[in-house]
Amino acid sequence: MAQSPKTNKREQAPNQRATRTRKTANARGYNHEWRRARLLWLQACPVCVECGWIDVPAKMVVDHILPHRGSRLLFWNRSNWQTMCKRCHNKKTGRGE
Numbered sequence: 001m002a003q004s005p006k007t008n009k010r011e012q013a014p015n016q017r018a019t020r021t022r023k024t025a026n027a028r029g030y031n032h033e034w035r036r037a038r039l040l041w042l043q044a045c046p047v048c049v050e051c052g053w054i055d056v057p058a059k060m061v062v063d064h065i066l067p068h069r070g071s072r073l074l075f076w077n078r079s080n081w082q083t084m085c086k087r088c089h090n091k092k093t094g095r096g097e
């Protein structure tokens, strides 16, 4: 379990935390347009590139191969997208990539 200490700290104000998380995600480009695009992507490419796991879109992640860091170009460039299961994606983000 790789829980960051930050997460525990914010448990004092759960409502505030939820709003904040959603706002941040939207600010980074994860809006309804993204959700639709990722769903189409995962329906077409449901296989995890790391371990070959196949699951429903809700359990899979569209990963940016190169971290987009706010770049719309990298964010929307589908040659920068790959399908990962949540497990492999957590491993990748846990490595700080």
Ligand SMILES: [Zn+2]
Pocket: 048, 049, 050, 051, 052, 053, 084, 085, 086, 087, 088, 089
């Ligand atoms: Zn996987």
